[in-house]
Amino acid sequence: MFVIQYRTIFVSISAVLILGSVIALGVWGLKPAIDFTGGSLIEVSQGDASKEDITAVVEEIITETVALRSTDDGFIIRTKELAPDVVAEVETAITNISESTSVLRVSTIGPSLGDELFTKALIALLLVALGIIIFIAIAFWKVSKPVSSWVYGLVTLGTLAHDVLIPAGVFALLGAFAGLEVDALFVVALLTVLGYSVNDTIVVFDRVRENLKVNRENEKDEPFENVVGRSLTQTYTRSINTSLTTIVVLLALFFFGGSATEDFALVLIIGVAAGAYSSIFFASPLLVMISHLGSKTNADTKKKTQ
The missing domain is CATH 3.30.70.3220 (Alpha-Beta Plaits)
Structure with a gap:
């Protein structure tokens, strides 16, 4: 429950990281390899x-x-x-x-092939994100209270942006100060991060859905933030253990896998770490904050109609 209790702090940390990444990308940008430039x-x-x-x-x-x-x-x-x-x-x-x-x-x-590869990589990222949002909206369409099903998709989209922007921002810094370039493997790594991130987030949201369902069947009136906090508590161990074991494997790949996979492993390490943080400290607290915002809006609307 401490995550939900101090949700403003945790969401603010994510906001700072996202803002820093956006600034890094805006100021320096990613340094494309010949895969994209030719x-x-x-x-x-x-x-x-x-x-x-x-x-x-x-x-x-x-x-x-x-x-x-x-x-x-x-x-x-x-x-x-x-x-x-x-x-x-x-x-x-x-x-x-x-x-x-x-x-x-x-x-x-050639330059034309590089441009085509860049365009296809961007389309792939957008299609994956869109597919994930549609899937979540369908999977949670029966969970419309206290937040609508599309809110789960919206929060997931924010989580995906969080987990992709942070490694991209780090690589923008490394490109500016260490000459690190991004190639096709960088895009593959980002797509992998997207899949890994949504898996972690869905585990927590699915537990929220199940707990809401149980409360509805038992006619139990439990505050939404308590339901989310309890769901997080039930999934802490799974999320942390999965992320740690994955990062250990990626660290081995980074240090012993050779230069060909070094950058690929680095993107995944940053992305998995960002995904582990966001699934616990960003997605669920943001869901609660949006639910409170919706409740406040509904309350204000009722006052005006009275």
Whole structure:
């Protein structure tokens, strides 16, 4: 019950986090990788060569901005879209640095394909969010008192925004100060966070629905905030244990999974942590606050009609 009792504090914390994320996204924005902007990617096995040697050789050929990112045994070079002859020249120059230095792969994505991928990623996120809201509205349509079924969907939408904006805001900061880019895996991670987040929230809301149903069958008049508080108490252990075990696995993936999955795991860690917080400290308190707002509005309406 302490979560419902101090709901204003917990909802305010979420509001600050959301506001900070929106500001970070507005000021710096996300730094798109070549998946979205188009460009060339060259993965190099370092061997005996140093980062400085590889950078110097590449920058002699490519005058535009070159971004190097470390991998387990070398670097990934990201730059604008390169012509085939320029790519061949870069490969030759790199392999000439040292006998142990080699080019592992070269990938090129055109700007049109990058724009198409960005559009499809945005559509995927919107469709998932819309599908979740529709599902919740249908699942809770019989629960119309003391709050309408659509309110559950609205609160869930706010929770989803909370859980997506926070990792996006963190990556906006990392992109501005650490050069971290977002690629297709970032979108996949956000979609995963959406599914995980709604699952946690639905568990609590479903328990609220069941408790309301039991009260109605037993003709028990219990304040809505008590019902929500009791439902939270019944689901604390499940929510916390599930989130902790998931985060432990993701931490293992982040530290030992290699550079290819590092950013993916980081998005999931932030998103799962945000989802664990929102399902307990944001969604349910917000539901109670909206119910109180509706009750106050109804009371004011009755006074005016008398």
